[in-house]
Amino acid sequence: MGSHRTALVAVVRQELAEARGTARAVLAAAESARNEAQRRKKLIREAYATCLAQLTEAREAARQDILHRSTTEATALSRKVAQLAALSAPGAAGTAWRYWTPAEPDRVARPGMLRIGTVAYELGEERTRLPALIPFLDHAHLNVLGARPDADGVLSGVLLRALGTTRPGDVHVSIYDPENLGGTLAGFAPLGNAGLLRLISPGGLGAALDELVEHICRVNESVLTAGYASLAELTAATPGPRPEPWRTVVLLLDARSAAELSDSQRAQLERIVRTGVACGVHLMVRGLELAPHPTVERVSAHDGIAACDTTGDLEVTLDSPPPADRIAGFCRATAERLLAGPPPARLADLEPSTFWAESSAHSLTAPLGDSTDGSTVPVVLGDSTPHALIGGPAGSGKTNVLYAWIGSLAARYGPGELALYLLGPSFAQVTPGPRDPSWLPQVRLAGINADGDREFVLALLRHLGEELRTRAQAAKRHEASTLAGLRAADPHGHWPRIVAVLDDVPLSADAEALPLVKDLARRGHTQGIHLIVAARDGWDIDGFPLRIALPKAQGVLAEGNLAAEVIPRFHAATDNGVIRVPDASDRTAWRSLQRKLWLLRDENCDAPRLFDGEVVPRLPDVYRPSGRLPDDVGSSPGAVLGERIDVAARPARLRLGRMPGRNLAVLGTRTDEACDVLAAAALSLAAQGPARFSIFCLDPDAEQAAARLMAELPQAVTSDLGVVPEPGNVPHYLIGYGLDTAGRAQRERLRALLADGPEQRMHVLGWWRSTAHLHDDLAAHLGAWVALDVRGTDLSPLYPQPGGPEWHPRRRRALFFDRSVHRTPEVIIPYEVNSDHT
Numbered sequence: 001m002g003s004h005r006t007a008l009v010a011v012v013r014q015e016l017a018e019a020r021g022t023a024r025a026v027l028a029a030a031e032s033a034r035n036e037a038q039r040r041k042k043l044i045r046e047a048y049a050t051c052l053a054q055l056t057e058a059r060e061a062a063r064q065d066i067l068h069r070s071t072t073e074a075t076a077l078s079r080k081v082a083q084l085a086a087l088s089a090p091g092a093a094g095t096a097w098r099y100w101t102p103a104e105p106d107r108v109a110r111p112g113m114l115r116i117g118t119v120a121y122e123l124g125e126e127r128t129r130l131p132a133l134i135p136f137l138d139h140a141h142l143n144v145l146g147a148r149p150d151a152d153g154v155l156s157g158v159l160l161r162a163l164g165t166t167r168p169g170d171v172h173v174s175i176y177d178p179e180n181l182g183g184t185l186a187g188f189a190p191l192g193n194a195g196l197l198r199l200i201s202p203g204g205l206g207a208a209l210d211e212l213v214e215h216i217c218r219v220n221e222s223v224l225t226a227g228y229a230s231l232a233e234l235t236a237a238t239p240g241p242r243p244e245p246w247r248t249v250v251l252l253l254d255a256r257s258a259a260e261l262s263d264s265q266r267a268q269l270e271r272i273v274r275t276g277v278a279c280g281v282h283l284m285v286r287g288l289e290l291a292p293h294p295t296v297e298r299v300s301a302h303d304g305i306a307a308c309d310t311t312g313d314l315e316v317t318l319d320s321p322p323p324a325d326r327i328a329g330f331c332r333a334t335a336e337r338l339l340a341g342p343p344p345a346r347l348a349d350l351e352p353s354t355f356w357a358e359s360s361a362h363s364l365t366a367p368l369g370d371s372t373d374g375s376t377v378p379v380v381l382g383d384s385t386p387h388a389l390i391g392g393p394a395g396s397g398k399t400n401v402l403y404a405w406i407g408s409l410a411a412r413y414g415p416g417e418l419a420l421y422l423l424g425p426s427f428a429q430v431t432p433g434p435r436d437p438s439w440l441p442q443v444r445l446a447g448i449n450a451d452g453d454r455e456f457v458l459a460l461l462r463h464l465g466e467e468l469r470t471r472a473q474a475a476k477r478h479e480a481s482t483l484a485g486l487r488a489a490d491p492h493g494h495w496p497r498i499v500a501v502l503d504d505v506p507l508s509a510d511a512e513a514l515p516l517v518k519d520l521a522r523r524g525h526t527q528g529i530h531l532i533v534a535a536r537d538g539w540d541i542d543g544f545p546l547r548i549a550l551p552k553a554q555g556v557l558a559e560g561n562l563a564a565e566v567i568p569r570f571h572a573a574t575d576n577g578v579i580r581v582p583d584a585s586d587r588t589a590w591r592s593l594q595r596k597l598w599l600l601r602d603e604n605c606d607a608p609r610l611f612d613g614e615v616v617p618r619l620p621d622v623y624r625p626s627g628r629l630p631d632d633v634g635s636s637p638g639a640v641l642g643e644r645i646d647v648a649a650r651p652a653r654l655r656l657g658r659m660p661g662r663n664l665a666v667l668g669t670r671t672d673e674a675c676d677v678l679a680a681a682a683l684s685l686a687a688q689g690p691a692r693f694s695i696f697c698l699d700p701d702a703e704q705a706a707a708r709l710m711a712e713l714p715q716a717v718t719s720d721l722g723v724v725p726e727p728g729n730v731p732h733y734l735i736g737y738g739l740d741t742a743g744r745a746q747r748e749r750l751r752a753l754l755a756d757g758p759e760q761r762m763h764v765l766g767w768w769r770s771t772a773h774l775h776d777d778l779a780a781h782l783g784a785w786v787a788l789d790v791r792g793t794d795l796s797p798l799y800p801q802p803g804g805p806e807w808h809p810r811r812r813r814a815l816f817f818d819r820s821v822h823r824t825p826e827v828i829i830p831y832e833v834n835s836d837h838t
């Protein structure tokens with residue numbers, strides 16, 4: 001029993017121990033599960049916190065980015081809006097009263113918007129303002145409602161800006177102010193002095209409205225007849241002053257006076273609202289609500305704040321009214337200017353709406369200036385007025401008239417229609433210069449500083465004579481009798497009208513030039529060649545039917561026409577009336593026009609040739625030996641001696657063929673020029689092919705020049721004329737300096753060379769200081785000479801006619817005579833050869 005119990009106890013114990021063990025295990029598992037759950041919970045918490053932080057960060061970054069972008073875009077947008085506002089209301093239309101000055105626009109400018117205040121808005125941290133603009137002239141009537149002082153301020157501001165952005169006289173104002181009888185806008189009263197302002201009496205409103213409606217009918221009729229939809233369109237298409245001024249009618253009403261308006265007055269007002277803007281009639285109404293219409297701009301103003309149709313919901317802070325003294329000062333000045341007449345046209349006002357759009361087939365028509373009413377006055381160079389004479393005393397503005405005319409012509413007729421030859425002291429600026437590379441594309445030739453070079457004037461006249469002959473022959477071939485006919489028969493030919501301008505060129509006493517001018521005047525116009533001559537008083541010539549007289553000019557206009565006596569400064573009188581000439585000599589204005597035309601030119605258009613009598617031409621590089629020379633030299637190489645005084649600036653050449661007398665004498669005491677002539681001759685001969693040179697210098701003053709020439713010439717040797725060089729196939733030139741002092745033996749050899757050399761291709765090019773040492777035995781073999789400071793009579797031994805040629809020596813000019821070519825000698829400009837290398 002005891003053992004049974006013991007066994008039972010043991011079993012129970014055993015089971016209890018097992019149960020305890022199981023319970024412990026379950027507890028341990030439960031604990032570890034709890035730990036795991038807690039760990040997970042912690043992890044989740046941490047992840048949640050990280051996620052939250054990241055999200056916050058991302059949200060902040062996105063917010064900053066959006067903020068930055070919106071600020072940048074808003075700044076750019078606001079800048080653009082500000083630019084747009086400045087463009088829509090430039091200058092006097094938009095500047096604050098503190099800085100305000102009136103600005104007269106170009107004739108072609110159209111009215112823009114006008115500022116009445118500002119609109120504020122937030123830009124980032126800042127508060128910014130933009131001008132609040134409303135339309136007026138050509139666009140809208142203005143209907144201001146609200147508090148009286150605010151409304152009056154808006155009205156006076158808009159009226160002042162409208163007047164200050166248009167030309168004096170272009171806006172007429174009528175004011176109906178039944179309570180204050182004009183006192184409300186008293187500052188504008190001075191406009192009345194020039195007829196620009198009218199007060200409508202309290203009983204006169206009906207008549208005034210009737211008259212406005214009639215005016216609208218009349219304007220409408222002429223606008224529609226001309227094929228336009230509005231006065232603004234007609235004005236834009238019509239050159240000159242406005243065909244009709246704008247009419248601005250200010251009605252200052254209050255509740256009582258508004259209630260007193262009769263039905264017919266209200267009906268007339270409605271008509272004006274509907275039709276006025278297209279006819280330049282604008283209402284400015286306070287105290288009465290106009291019937292809604294697209295052309296009515298409504299402004300409601302209270303306590304310095306306004307809302308208007310153009311700015312919509314935006315609140316406008318109104319500008320304070322313009323200062324009364326500013327209004328009065330402006331109106332006084334405008335009235336005075338108007339009474340003094342409109343200002344003269346500017347050079348830019350002579351420009352056509354399209355450059356180079358005209359054909360010169362029948363004439364050249366261009367305005368020279370405007371008349372006192374502001375309309376431009378065209379001047380015609382054509383069949384009945386082919387040539388013009390501009391006369392007036394010194395400083396009266398002749399050159400200025402020429403510039404105005406040239407500019408006006410050049411703006412209308414392109415280089416295919418017009419070619420200009422200009423001779424006068426001021427024409428350098430139409431050619432390219434170091435400071436301004438532009439030129440006038442129609443100019444073929446400009447001559448300046450030619451006072452001492454009548455040869456240049458003659459060359460130009462002869463060139464025109466040549467052109468006349470060429471055209472006459474072409475016309476004959478095509479059986480045409482006028483330029484228009486020739487151009488029609490030969491449409492691919494190049495037949496521009498030619499205008500030659502001679503400004504202050506001494507012609508009257510020139511027995512050679514005058515017949516050439518007369519001949520051109522008589523026959524030029526049929527071939528499209530026109531002359532414009534500007535001269536001081538005392539020059540008169542037949543064949544110049546178009547007369548332009550400057551103040552105090554004598555004998556220019558028809559007898560009995562005293563206009564020149566009475567016209568003021570900068571005016572010009574013609575037989576048809578008085579012209580106010582713009583300031584065309586103003587460099588900035590001229591350059592601006594020239595630059596525009598220059599940019600229009602064709603790429604093949606050559607720059608004009610400039611002849612400047614004070615500039616010494618350099619020996620062109622093509623006449624210097626450099627690079628590969630031709631193997632063969634022609635049978636009569638040409639020695640280049642200087643520049644010919646002609647239209648094309650060609651070199652004067654002396655042909656040195658195998659014929660007796662083909663030698664050259666350079667005569668005169670001006671060492672530099674003599675050395676330059678010899679150097680140019682020798683270098684240009686060397687540039688044409690194989691040649692030999694012997695340099696023979698007897699004058700110490702010329703040694704340096706002789707040495708320089710030696711250095712530049714290939715195959716040159718010095719010589720003392722001890723032996724006469726052997727003839728050969730290659731031409732041989734003996735360049736002799738200061739041959740006056742040659743000894744007897746040298747002279748003998750020289751004579752032999754002069755006499756027999758040329759036929760064996762040996763030629764002497766020699767310099768003698770005077771002709772005294774050129775005895776007949778030498779002179780007989782000198783077929784050509786270049787004379788510097790030698791009197792004409794001293795040249796008689798070398799000249800076929802007794803007494804020698806007529807020659808008045810002057811610096812850097814030489815008389816060139818080649819017996820086998822010239823009938824009379826020609827004046828040349830010796831090239832400068834050595835200025836750049838010493």
Ligand SMILES: Nc1ncnc2c1ncn2[C@@H]1O[C@H](COP(=O)(O)OP(=O)(O)OP(=O)(O)O)[C@@H](O)[C@H]1O
Pocket residue numbers: 392393394395396397398399400401504536570571581582583584585586
């Ligand atoms: N319409 C004008 N408006 C303004 N200035 C002008 C006008 N016409 C001429 N002038 C000025 O008057 C001055 C003299 O003009 P210009 O040289 O044209 O006279 P001119 O008759 O050719 O003189 P001269 O006979 O001495 O050559 C110049 O300074 C020129 O700028």
